[in-house]
Amino acid sequence: MRLRRIPVISHAILLALTVSMLYPVAWMVASSFKESSSVFVDAASLIPNQWNFDNYINGWKGVAGVTFTTFFKNTFLVVGISTIGSVLSSAVIAFGFSRIRFRGRNLWFVCMMLTMLLPYEIVMVPQYILFNQFGWINTYLPLIIPTFFGTPFFVFLMMQFIRSIPYDLDEAAEIDGCNKFTTFVRIILPLILPAMMTCVIFSFYWRWDDFLAPLLYLNKVSLYTVSLAIKMFSDPDNVTDWGALFAMSTLSLIPVCAAFFAFQRYIVEGIHTSGLKG
Incomplete structure (x- = not known):
């Protein structure tokens, strides 16, 4: 009898946690159909x-004569290019650390991992000064170019996959006349596809939700991403259009949810499986 209570209690706890996490999203969606003046009047009600x-x-x-069609196009442009650059460059770097022997490899790997401990706020000012000297302010270059130099978390994740792949495959490819680049493209890259897809999902989430970096480097409304455009609905000095703000916030969740449901199997597969499939 006691054993039967344990699943019931665990399911009840999970259900309560699920409701607590989904309630803010449900409240936002419900508020997107309410009048701005009544959003906080009947805030407890989820039914308008x-x-x-x-x-x-x-x-x-x-806002400012620019529709959300432009904002979504801008966001997809930045997110798409930066995701491709981040994942591909991280795969190349992970292959180099895992398969190529060079002087100071362990030192450079430690230095790369230490960068994961640095908050973005620490490098924010020097990066801004550097990009300002390059003349990149008010362009997408500060948001895209750095991603082509790898992401430490993605490098570490893909290195674990590559290390699980037997080195015999590399030796067999070398006997067949493959160089390091060909071995990476034809042997390693297909085998680490689950890890790469996992990195694609994470990168898409992080870039889509990024607010601080576009806020620093973009000054023209026509260049704004969705996160910045939504913020413009909030005006402390005037009446905030809460209905429109929550409506666009709800629409901004659609690409994220679509990406999750389309590639959710890669999240588990990319973390728990090895790089070699039988």
């Missing part, structure tokens, strides 16, 4: 008294 679909129409009109 009167459904207002104009929030999505007014919100999509954007």
